[in-house]
Amino acid sequence: MRTPIIAGNWKMNMNPEQTAEFVKAVKDKLPASTKVEAVIAAPAVDLPALLENAKGSELKVAAENSYFEDEGAFTGETSPKVLKEMGVDYVIIGHSERRDYFHETDEDINKKAHAIFKNGLLPIICCGESLETREAGKAEEWVEGQVTAALKGLSAEQVSSLVIAYEPIWAIGTGKTASSDQAEEICAVVRKTVAKLYDQTVADKVRIQYGGSVKPANVKELMAKENIDGGLVGGASLVPDSYLQLVNYKD
Ligand SMILES: O=C(CO)COP(=O)(O)O
Numbered sequence: 001m002r003t004p005i006i007a008g009n010w011k012m013n014m015n016p017e018q019t020a021e022f023v024k025a026v027k028d029k030l031p032a033s034t035k036v037e038a039v040i041a042a043p044a045v046d047l048p049a050l051l052e053n054a055k056g057s058e059l060k061v062a063a064e065n066s067y068f069e070d071e072g073a074f075t076g077e078t079s080p081k082v083l084k085e086m087g088v089d090y091v092i093i094g095h096s097e098r099r100d101y102f103h104e105t106d107e108d109i110n111k112k113a114h115a116i117f118k119n120g121l122l123p124i125i126c127c128g129e130s131l132e133t134r135e136a137g138k139a140e141e142w143v144e145g146q147v148t149a150a151l152k153g154l155s156a157e158q159v160s161s162l163v164i165a166y167e168p169i170w171a172i173g174t175g176k177t178a179s180s181d182q183a184e185e186i187c188a189v190v191r192k193t194v195a196k197l198y199d200q201t202v203a204d205k206v207r208i209q210y211g212g213s214v215k216p217a218n219v220k221e222l223m224a225k226e227n228i229d230g231g232l233v234g235g236a237s238l239v240p241d242s243y244l245q246l247v248n249y250k251d
Pocket residue numbers: 009095167171172173174175211212213214232233234235236
């Protein structure tokens with residue numbers, strides 16, 4: 001019922017030429033978007049190359065961040081209104097790297113979610129605990145808190161259409177994947193939180209990704225879990241062959 005969604009998050013890697021090369025290498029080998037949605041989230045500077053080369057293909061395009069205002073004196077920020085005009089589909093918000101290095105708060109992330117919907121885009125909202133929080137036995141309540149704060153004021157219809165990515169910080173770029181059971185456990189908490197805030201119908205519609213050292217070798221096991229509907233993939237999404245193995249995990 002929920003269409004799986006595998007998104008590469010390139011982070012601050014790749015330039016426009018590499019972006020064009022990548023898309024040319026994958027565009028004819030992607031699954032139908034009704035079977036698995038294949039997404040690439042690229043740095044803002046690469047989005048024109050990504051959009052241009054992905055035209056007419058099954059590839060969906062995401063920005064890695066956007067601001068909560070449409071325009072104005074906000075030096076260095078990216079307008080969600082312009083992202084929509086360009087043809088972008090999704091925007092990642094609340095990635096742990098943005099929370100940690102750029103001090104983004106739950107409130108900022110919530111404002112960004114509203115701005116993204118206002119402009120007709122869909123957010124991929126990230127959440128996830130640190131190793132310290134996990135070891136203190138507080139992962140579930142931490143993630144529940146982040147999800148609750150991010151969704152504040154959004155309608156049931158909006159929440160039904162968005163994506164939440166559970167990315168335990170200790171598993172990002174470390175090669176340490178959460179076991180599929182650990183990932184499933186917290187993804188189930190995310191869904192339960194949505195059910196508590198809205199209702200079970202909304203919770204059954206929201207798509208939940210796992211992120212943190214996802215690779216071709218573990219994608220099938222993760223995707224087999226009941227509450228995992230997709231992956232948000234860093235390192236393994238930078239190479240066409242590995243990206244294609246991920247999005248074609250059903251074959
Ligand atoms: O942060 C991530 C995706 O947003 C995960 O990165 P890695 O897949 O490189 O661990």
